[in-house]
Amino acid sequence: MNLLAVDTSQGYLSVYLSYNGQEYATFSKNAGMKHSTLLLPTVDTLLKSAGAALSEMDAFGVVVGAGSFTGIRIGVATVKAFALSQNKPVIPVTSFDVIAYNKTEGKRLAVINAKHGHYYVCGYEGERVDIPPCYLPEEEVIALSKERELLSYEEIPALNTLVVSPKHGLALAVNALASQGVAPENVQPLYVRKSQAEEGR
Secondary structure (H helix, E strand, O other): OOEEEEEEOOOOEEEEEEEEOOEEEEEEEOOOOOOHHHHHHHHHHHHHHOOHHHHHEEEEEEEEEOOOOHHHHHHHHHHHHHHHHHOEEEEEOOHHHHHHHHOOOEEEEEEEEEEEEEEEEEEOOOOOEEEEEEEEEEEHHHHHOOOOEEEEOOOOOOOOOOOOOOHHHHHHHHOOOHHHHEEEEHEEEEEEEOOHHOOOO
16 A cells, blocks of 8 residues: 655654555654644655655545644644545544554553643553543553553653654554545544643633
8 A cells, every 4th residue: 555644743743655565754853833844845755755646645644643733733634635635545543553553462551741740641452442542640640550551752751651663653553554544524633632722711
């Protein structure tokens, strides 16, 4: 399957391409607040390096959240536009999938730092989600760590997390979930909680 996937949900930018049996990927660690200017040129450069075109893709993947509200919107809108223009499906992948698919055995908790002593988390047993995405205080995450391995894409000093690769995880997750493609109009961002602006209303 020829597949292009993007992840703009966090402070980094990750783009993955599977084309004619070969894999290509690019990862920018410090892309926060620059997704809108970096995403399209990065996609274009990656396609050109592989000699590929959007019209040759069988599907498009996108990380729908949790994470940066603005970053998620940019990634989802861009990929939906790609898919609509080519009449191809979209594979929605969560930020938790990107973390958790670095390992596929045992009980894991994918953890994203939401700041202020709180975390976005999602639990996995094998490839099955057994704790739906939620927003938890630190003490509850620590309690869950007694029976699960904690995984994150970055070091979290307050938690004993295994740091995994978001670049590698995007490729693993989007390929594992490739059969779950949906029509572009059915792709929705995953917001585990309201934005600060909405909570302040």
